[in-house]
Amino acid sequence: MSNFPQLIANGLVQGLFIAMAALAITLAFSIARFPNAATGDVMTAGAYTGLATQSATGSLILAGIVAIFTGAAISLAADRLVFRKLAGRAVVASLVASIGVAFVIRAVLGVTFGLSQLVYDIPLTRAKLYWGVRLTPLDLQVAGAVALALALVFGILHLTPIGRQMRAVADDRDLARVSGVRPERVMLALWMISGGVAGLAGMMLGIKTVVEPELGWSMLLPAFTAAILGGIGSPGGAVAAGLLLGVVQEMSTPFVGFNYKLAIAFAALLGVLLWRPSGLFGKREGVR
Amino acid sequence: MSLLEIADLRGGYGEVDILNGVSLTLEAGEIVTVAGTNGAGKSTLAKAIVGLLPVVRGVLNFEGQGILGLPPELRMARGIGYVPQVANVFPSLSIVENLQVVGGVANQKARMGELLDAFPALAQRRRARAGSLSGGERQQLAFARALMASPRLMVLDEPTAALSPKMVADAFERIRALPRFGVSVLVVEQRARQSLAVSDRGYILDGGKVAMSGAASALLSDDRAASLYLGRHAGR
Known part of the structure; x- marks a missing residue:
């Protein structure tokens, strides 16, 4: 018989990574108004620069800071060089451009760090049993760091x-402007926060798994799923849906196996969207 | 020098002009109604003044300074407040946050206190999300938000459009009271008679330009204005 509490715990840890990526996506969508497909590769950049920093200094805290700044810097640069120039055009133009940005980031990382899998230098620790659930101290530390980062972002937002x-x-962008809100300041904050969250998420995922060029790209579909499931544009919804998605994926593995767990996540997405098209926590759109 | 001076204003949302040479003035302390039939360009004029119309040409002076090239946030900083027609609050923000979000307010806490005193219905529900408010409460919040930065001019775009008939009279009383805050008012309104009744002067737009103008009382008693533009719906 499967150990469901263990699967739920694994799902929650996995869900935290999805939640962070989904948060980065939904923030960008709600303010810059397009789905940023470069989010996954910004995560990868954070994982690599964090790894390089940890290798050079031995400090994971410094690595985290560098990963955050890397994500923020790449996102700001992408906005200045690409996204800003497409503002006001069709959403699909920005989406396609963000896919292009993703490929550029991945190519630069591939050339800089190579294509082989790399790992963070983390001492191996023995898992402990907590109420029948086996977790390593690393699991708890990573989950704690991610939860702290999410709390920080929500603190900033509210x-x-x-x-x-x-x-x-x-x-409402126009109402904000006539209320004296300067859009360039908001966009600066958006890309710093969204990029920083993605960079840190990538590093945390790299610590938990391995660092490779596809690390963030493979997280993109579940992250988009969570962002949509949570109600696109709803930061709280994205995080909740990310956690839910992580748990649903892990809970499905005894029934469908590891390889098909993503399909279960998409089935859940379809089911929710048929029942509630605006997502679990999205605003219901109406016609006045 | 007029507070607001508009001369030969033209523009729209693309290649076709909706404003075809509007000229008007507004003096400090005045309430001025801009009326007209549907599609006459009333809301387009309001958007042009606050900086939300993409294509505008002509003269647009506020306190003697040209503001045509300024983005909306800088026009607001110069002293122009705006209450849009329907989407006039930030629905996911609380009442207090709707006021706090306004930029360039010197003593934010004190100003917020003054406005919550002036709109007691808002003070009672200060932590409620704006999206949960009734139409009348939303409008009060929209007025309070626009007043936060102590503007010298408020542009109101169809302020009674989303209100139940019962709330309309309250809304016009609120407009009549605005000069007490040191604000002059340009109100774009479909309910022209009621709006002119609380105004000093009025302009009637037709086809994107001024067809008639004058003292509000004169327009209200003008047969041509009544038959062509104002309708016979006094008291409604």
Whole structure:
């Protein structure tokens, strides 16, 4: 018989990574108004630069800071060089451009770090049993760091002036502008936060698994799924849906096997969207 | 010098002009109604003044300074507040957050306190999300938000459009009270008679330009204005 508490715990840990990526995607969507397909590769960049920093200094904290700054810097550069120039055009133009940005990031990482799998230098630790669930200290540390980062982002969004301005622009860009909100400041904050979250998520995922050029790309579909499932544009919804998706995927493995767990996630997505087209936590659109 | 001076204003959303040479003025302390039939360009004019119309040419001076090249956020910083027609609050933000989000307010806490005193219905529900408010409460919040930065001019785009008939009279009373906040008002309104009744002067647009203008009382008693533009719906 399967150990369901163990699967739920594994799913929650996996779900935290999906949640972070989904949060980065949904923030960009709600403010810049397009699905940013480069998010996965920004994660990968964070994983590689974090790894390089840890190799050079031995410090994981410094590696985390570098991963955050890398993600933020790449996202800001992509906005300045590409996304900003396409603002006001069809959403599909920005989406396709973001796929292009993703390939460029991956190519640069491939040339810089090679294509083989790399691992963080983390001492092996023995898993401990917590109420019948086996978890390593690393699992708990990574989950704690991710949860802290999510709390920090939500703190920024709800407790700071720039966070309020970001939420205002997400609600109504024109109304925000006539209320004195400067869009360039909001976009700067958006790409710093969205990129920083993606960079840190990539590093955490790299610590938990291996670092390879496809690391973030493989996370992109579940992250988009969570962003849609949570109600696109809803940060809280993206995080909740990411956790839910992680658990659903893990819970399905005893029945369909590891290879098909993503298909189960998509079946769940389809089911939810048929029942509630705006997602679990999205705003219901109506016609006045 | 007029507070607002518009001369030969033309523009629209693309290649076709909706405004075809509008000229009007607004003096400090005045309430001015802009009326007209559907499609006359009333809301387009409001958007042109606050900077939300993509294509605009002509003269647009505020306090003697040309503002045509300024983005909406800088026009707001110069002293122009705007209450849009329907989507006039940030629905996912609370009442307090809707006020806090306004940029360039010197003493934000004190100003918020003044406005919550002026709109007691908002003070009672200050933590409620704006999306959960009734039409009347939303409009009060929209007025309070626009007043946060102490503008000298408020542009109101169809302020009674989303209100139940019962709330319409309250809304016009609220407009009549605005000069007490030191604000002049340009109100674009479909309910022209009621709007002119609380205004000093009025302009009637037709086909994107001014067809008639004058003192509000004169327009209300003008037979041509009544038959062509104002309708016979006094008291409604």
